[in-house]
Structures are given as structure tokens and as C-alpha cells.
Amino acid sequence: MxxxxxxxxxxxxxxxxxxxxxxxxxxxxxxxxxxxxxxxxxxxxxxxxxxxxxxRINVAANRMALFAEDPTQFHRWLEEADEAARDPDAALPDGRLYPxxxxxxxxxxxxxxxxxxxxxxxxxxxxxxxxxxxxxxxxxxxxxxxxxxxxxxxxxxxxxxxxxPPATPPFLRAVPPAALVADPWADGAVGGIGAASHVLIVGTGLTASDVIASLASRGHRGTITALSRHGLLPRPRTEQAVEAYGDFATAPATTALALLRRIRATIAELRVLGRPWEDAIDALRRDAPILWRALPKNEKRRLLRHARAFWDTHRFQAAPQIDATVRRLRAAGQLHILTGRLRSVEPVAAGLRATLRATWTPRGGSAQTLDIDHVVNCTGPxxxxxxxxxxxxxxxxxxxxxxxxxxxxxxxxxxxxxxxxxxxxxxxxxxxxxxxxxxxxxxxxxxxxxxxxxxxxxxxxxxxxxxxxx
Ligand SMILES: Cc1cc2nc3c(=O)[nH]c(=O)nc-3n(C[C@H](O)[C@H](O)[C@H](O)COP(=O)(O)OP(=O)(O)OC[C@H]3O[C@@H](n4cnc5c(N)ncnc54)[C@H](O)[C@@H]3O)c2cc1C
CATH class of the missing domain: 3.50.50.60 (FAD/NAD(P)-binding domain)
Structure with a gap:
């Protein structure tokens, strides 16, 4: 041949x-x-x-392993390039790099x-x-x-x-193209958003955090509202060294419920041991191929439906630099996180009107409107x-x-x-x-x-x- x-x-x-x-x-x-x-x-x-x-990358450079047998190669590559001098914000006081x-x-x-x-x-x-x-x-x-x-x-x-790019949900289809950032990963995606604009971000995951950081760095003064069904932001990184704890591969669960119970029990054990819940996430990541294959397709579907938002926000954490910006804007009252479902966004004389149903009230939610100028679709790929x-x-x-x-x-x-x-x-x-x-x-x-x-x-x-x- x-x-x-x-x-x-x-x-x-x-x-x-x-x-x-x-x-x-x-x-x-x-x-x-x-x-x-x-x-x-x-x-x-x-x-x-x-x-x-x-x-920035959302795990430290010494964990961005292209080669399993040499997990710190990228970190060394950065050190050889004198990354901390090139980009001082990349380095944390403990030496970790988030370039x-x-x-x-x-x-x-x-x-x-x-x-x-x-x-x-x-x-x-x-x-x-x-x-x-x-x-x-x-x-x-x-x-x-x-x-x-x-x-x-x-x-x-x-x-x-x-x-x-994210699919454009039906409730965003009436938004004029100039007021909609349909692809938040496109170069200069938020470049057309004025500094005083009230921005609605649909989604509260890592991409939403990136968009918030981009807006902040451009001197954005307007209100930013980020909305998702669970209102969960990516969790900040633990200060403790993470070490896989728990076993999800031996006699793996065959239902979503049994798996979730096992995860909860493992996290409870970690709490007693004074260890972070991230240890369980690390073990889940390690055992994922085995536990995933053990679930029948309908249970996989159930797991995705009920646990995906929680998995995404616990498994994927923002870079500390981005997390700090998000916290700063929240503390200053410029950034609001809402839990709810967006119903529609319609053009009105002065911009856009979003109608949403907040899901955080004890009686199951109330309709609410929000006057905004721009929408950024951060619903994920x-x-x-x-x-x-x-x-x-x-x-x-x-x-x-x-x-x-x-x-x-x-x-x-x-x-x-x-x-x-x-x-x-x-x-x-x-x-x-x-x-x-x-x-x-x-x-x-x-x-x-x-x-x-x-x-x-x-x-x-x-x-x-x-x-x-x-
Ligand atoms: C925004 C973002 C940030 C992330 N950050 C991190 C991180 O910090 N740390 C981490 O561990 N993981 C991170 N991940 C997760 C992970 O690293 C990525 O999922 C991974 O890079 C996937 O790469 P990929 O090549 O499979 O996909 P992609 O990055 O989507 O690459 C696919 C490529 O295919 C090309 N393409 C598409 N269609 C065609 C076509 N028809 N013809 C020719 N080319 C085509 C596109 O141009 C693109 O370059 C991140 C993921 C995303 C989306």
C-alpha cells in the first residue's frame, strides 16, 4: 500500500x-x-x-495536558516564553498560570x-x-x-x-441583527455594544462570564442582566488542591437517580473529611466513560435533562481573573443574575422589551418585563x-x-x-x-x-x- x-x-x-x-x-x-x-x-x-x-483558559496551565504522560508541558512552554512578564495578569500569587x-x-x-x-x-x-x-x-x-x-x-x-455557534432560540428571532450578538465567539462579538447599553445575556455559563469580562474591559457602564433557567454561575475555583475521591466505576449506577444519590453521598463524605466537593467531580470525570456506558439511553436522557446545568457549572469553572470581574460587577450592582425563562424579546420604540417568567418566587414564578438595548446569545454550542x-x-x-x-x-x-x-x-x-x-x-x-x-x-x-x- x-x-x-x-x-x-x-x-x-x-x-x-x-x-x-x-x-x-x-x-x-x-x-x-x-x-x-x-x-x-x-x-x-x-x-x-x-x-x-x-x-483565559479556565483551568490552570499545568492541567492543560495535551500529552497525558507530560501534563505540565504547556506550563513549561509558558514559563520559557516568560508569560508572567508578557501578561502579568496571567499569573496567580501561587505560581499558577491562566494565560x-x-x-x-x-x-x-x-x-x-x-x-x-x-x-x-x-x-x-x-x-x-x-x-x-x-x-x-x-x-x-x-x-x-x-x-x-x-x-x-x-x-x-x-x-x-x-x-x-449557538442556535438562535425562537424567542430571539424578532431581535434586529444590530441588537443581537448571535455568535459570542466571533471576533469582536461585543464591539457593537455601546458602553451605556443595557445588555441581556441569555445563559449564565462560562461564555456568559467571558462576555461579561469583555464588556467590563471595554469600560461598559450600562446594566448587564444575565438570565438562565437555574441562574447558576460557574463556581469559583477552590483554593485546595483537588484529588479525585469516590468510586463511580465499580458496579456503576444504571439509573440517573441512583447515580445522583451516589454523587450526593460522596459529597457528604467529603464534607465530613473537610475536603472540597471538587474531589468528587474529579472522580466523576475519571470514571465518566464507564458510568456513562452503564446507563441505558433513556436514563442518559434523564440525566442530561435534570443534571446538565449543575454538571456544567460545577465541572467547568471560570478562570479566577474572570470570576473576580463577575463578582466585582455584581457587588457594584451593575450585573444582575436572574433565574427564569425568557418568553420573548420584541422591538419597542426605545430599544427592546424582554418578557420573562422568573422561576424563583415561592409560587412558581411571575411574568416580568425588562427594557434592554442588546441581547447576547450565550446558550452554548x-x-x-x-x-x-x-x-x-x-x-x-x-x-x-x-x-x-x-x-x-x-x-x-x-x-x-x-x-x-x-x-x-x-x-x-x-x-x-x-x-x-x-x-x-x-x-x-x-x-x-x-x-x-x-x-x-x-x-x-x-x-x-x-x-x-x-
Ligand atoms: C469557548 C470555549 C472555551 C473553552 N475553554 C477551555 C479551557 O479553557 N480549558 C479546557 O480544558 N477546555 C476548554 N474548552 C473545551 C475544549 O477544549 C474544547 O471543546 C476543544 O477545544 C474542542 O475542540 P475541537 O477542535 O473539537 O472543536 P472546535 O474548537 O469547534 O474546532 C472545530 C474546527 O472545525 C472547523 N470547521 C467546522 N466546520 C468545518 C468545515 N465544514 N470545514 C472545515 N473546517 C470546519 C472550525 O473552523 C473549527 O476551527 C472550551 C470550549 C469552548 C467552546
Whole structure:
């Protein structure tokens, strides 16, 4: 067999991590490795492509492990670049570093570049700055059409397209485009918002915190109201060193309720021990693949419905710098957090009127209106609609090669990361890297989980090559 033609659609963290492992770990592999990614920098994607200096990684650099066997490599890379002098706000008094997110993107790009130079010409890496618009099966492989009118063929295809912008909820559809920030991750997303504007942020998670920090850094004076169904902000980080505690993998729970009871009991034990609840979250993260697979699909659905908001706010915590800004604005009375459901946002003579039903009153809620100027949609990536909103995934679905997972998380995927098609059959050569494969793994969002999964795909592809050439 000649060089394997491997194509990756999407060159964010997951696509780049796949390439990094392929280049580094498989010395016998011969391949033409193409990454299709419209962004200039490989490895950045939505998370680490941010150019806003307020947007920081949300775990300390010494836990942003690209390589499990060398978890502090990124921290050392920052130290060598004298990050604390370059960006004094990145460093905490205890030495931990929370750099701007773009710095992790730069580290990824540099790592990939160095490995590609070492592996050439055995593996020839090229970056096609384009968008894939359609994929059609071609023999055992694929033909991929790009938005520049060209196409290319692949023997192996890795889908690493993860995060679509948030879906615009029906209650925001009447908002004129100039008053709506539909994609909070777009460059300069809040640039059009005047300093005195009353801003309504829909969502109270990490992206909402980022938007609040961006507004504050621009000298925003107007009121900011952030609204979500549970009104839960990301929890501040504990000062204590976190150490996984609890066992969720032995005889794993088979119902959502049993799992939640087990989590509560573990947290109660931690309280007695004087340990932070984060220890239980760390154990849950470690055991996630096992406990997730033990739940039948209806129980997975139930868990997502009842526990997702709590999981998101406890599992994902804001960078201390961002948390401090959020607290400051709240204490100053400029930022309000509301618990409720937004019903509508309609244009009125002086701006916009939001109607919401607050859910925090003892009698179950009351209708309320709010006069605002701008709305920012921070409801999170529109994973549930990803097949409909991504032309390339829609074409694969039409060809029967992928299907949604039925959980609103992304694509239906096997435990070994192969896409499952319309008839329930996994494709031997079509892989899904990154958060869209969460239906198979449960937790695939923060590092290092997202780093390990593309490594496994690289291993599977290299093994297929070895079998074919032996
Ligand atoms: C805003 C944000 C901040 C985060 N911060 C942290 C953090 O600080 N720490 C942490 O541990 N985790 C963080 N995470 C979680 C995690 O690191 C990310 O989920 C991870 O980076 C996922 O990367 P990805 O490559 O799978 O997806 P993405 O970043 O979405 O990358 C997908 C790439 O595919 C490209 N693409 C899409 N469609 C096409 C197409 N048709 N053709 C070609 N290219 C296409 C896009 O341009 C994009 O670059 C964050 C996540 C988000 C969303």
C-alpha cells in the first residue's frame, strides 16, 4: 500500500491533536495528512482561537495536558516564553498560570509544526484553508468537496468540526441583527455594544462570564442582566488542591437517580473529611466513560435533562481573573443574575422589551418585563442541531454515513470513535474526534479527555495501515 490519504475536517484542538499523535506516535506510518480548516492557525478552533485578551483558559496551565504522560508541558512552554512578564495578569500569587486562550492555540500550532517537520516526508502534512461543504462515499473512501470549488479524496476521514455557534432560540428571532450578538465567539462579538447599553445575556455559563469580562474591559457602564433557567454561575475555583475521591466505576449506577444519590453521598463524605466537593467531580470525570456506558439511553436522557446545568457549572469553572470581574460587577450592582425563562424579546420604540417568567418566587414564578438595548446569545454550542446546520454533516447524513445521537450531544459514535450510519452500522474508515463524539464517552469537553480521544483515533488509523501493509 502506498501512503494512506488521511483527511481531517476541522483543525481546532481535536483535529490538531489527532494529527500530533499521528505524527509523533506511529513511526511506521506513511501518509498524506490533510487538515481542512478555514482558520489561519491549526490547533486553535473556537476555544483557543479567541483574540480577546480577557478570554483565559479556565483551568490552570499545568492541567492543560495535551500529552497525558507530560501534563505540565504547556506550563513549561509558558514559563520559557516568560508569560508572567508578557501578561502579568496571567499569573496567580501561587505560581499558577491562566494565560489568554490564544496562547494555548499558539502552543498547539507550534507543537504540530515541529512534529510535522520531523515526520516529513514520511508523513506529509498540509493545511487547506477552506471549508468542506460535502462528502460523498467513493469506493471504500470518500470524496470531499470544498467551498473553493475543488475536491479531494480520502482513504480515512476524521470529522473534527465540534462546536457550531449557538442556535438562535425562537424567542430571539424578532431581535434586529444590530441588537443581537448571535455568535459570542466571533471576533469582536461585543464591539457593537455601546458602553451605556443595557445588555441581556441569555445563559449564565462560562461564555456568559467571558462576555461579561469583555464588556467590563471595554469600560461598559450600562446594566448587564444575565438570565438562565437555574441562574447558576460557574463556581469559583477552590483554593485546595483537588484529588479525585469516590468510586463511580465499580458496579456503576444504571439509573440517573441512583447515580445522583451516589454523587450526593460522596459529597457528604467529603464534607465530613473537610475536603472540597471538587474531589468528587474529579472522580466523576475519571470514571465518566464507564458510568456513562452503564446507563441505558433513556436514563442518559434523564440525566442530561435534570443534571446538565449543575454538571456544567460545577465541572467547568471560570478562570479566577474572570470570576473576580463577575463578582466585582455584581457587588457594584451593575450585573444582575436572574433565574427564569425568557418568553420573548420584541422591538419597542426605545430599544427592546424582554418578557420573562422568573422561576424563583415561592409560587412558581411571575411574568416580568425588562427594557434592554442588546441581547447576547450565550446558550452554548448548538450541538443538538449540528447535522442540520453543518452542510458537510448534512451531506454525510443524506448518504447514510452519520446520524444524530438522539441525545442532543452530537453524532452517534461507537466506543472506538467510528461514526454510526443510518442503518446502525459503524463505518470502518470514518471517525469522529472531539465533543461531537460525547454520546459514546459521556465527558468529552475539557482537556485532558478531549486530548486522549484523538490519540486513540490516530492509533486505530495507524493499526489499519499496519494491517493493510503487512
Ligand atoms: C469557548 C470555549 C472555551 C473553552 N475553554 C477551555 C479551557 O479553557 N480549558 C479546557 O480544558 N477546555 C476548554 N474548552 C473545551 C475544549 O477544549 C474544547 O471543546 C476543544 O477545544 C474542542 O475542540 P475541537 O477542535 O473539537 O472543536 P472546535 O474548537 O469547534 O474546532 C472545530 C474546527 O472545525 C472547523 N470547521 C467546522 N466546520 C468545518 C468545515 N465544514 N470545514 C472545515 N473546517 C470546519 C472550525 O473552523 C473549527 O476551527 C472550551 C470550549 C469552548 C467552546
Amino acid at each position: 502506498t501512503a494512506l490519504r488521511i483527511v481531517v475536517i476541522g483543525g481546532g484542538f481535536s483535529g490538531a491533536a489527532f494529527a500530533i499523535h499521528l505524527l509523533r506516535d506511529h513511526p511506521a506510518l506513511q501518509a498524506e495528512l490533510t487538515i481542512i480548516e478555514p482558520r489561519a492557525r491549526l490547533g486553535a478552533g473556537v476555544a483557543y482561537g479567541s483574540t480577546d485578551p480577557q478570554h 489568554q486562550r490564544g496562547r494555548f492555540g499558539a502552543y498547539m500550532a507550534e507543537t504540530l509544526d515541529a512534529l510535522a517537520r520531523e515526520a516529513a516526508p514520511r508523513i506529509a502534512l498540509r493545511h487547506l484553508r477552506a471549508r468542506a461543504v460535502a462528502v460523498a462515499p467513493a469506493g471504500e473512501g470518500f470524496t470531499i468537496a470544498l467551498d473553493d470549488g475543488s475536491d479531494l479524496v480520502a482513504d480515512r476521514l476524521v470529522l473534527a468540526v465540534a462546536h457550531p 448548538g450541538h443538538g442541531l449540528v447535522v442540520a446546520t453543518s452542510p458537510v454533516l448534512a451531506s454525510l447524513a443524506a448518504a447514510g454515513l452519520v446520524r444524530e445521537d438522539g441525545l442532543g450531544l452530537g453524532l452517534d459514535v461507537t466506543a472506538d470513535n467510528r461514526a454510526i450510519g443510518a442503518e446502525g452500522r459503524p463505518h470502518p474508515y470514518l471517525f469522529v474526534a472531539g465533543p461531537l463524539a460525547r454520546s459514546a464517552h459521556g465527558e468529552l469537553m475539557g482537556l485532558p479527555q478531549v486530548a486522549a480521544q484523538p490519540r486513540d483515533i490516530a492509533r486505530a488509523v495507524a493499526r489499519q495501515f499496519a494491517v493493510a501493509t503487512s
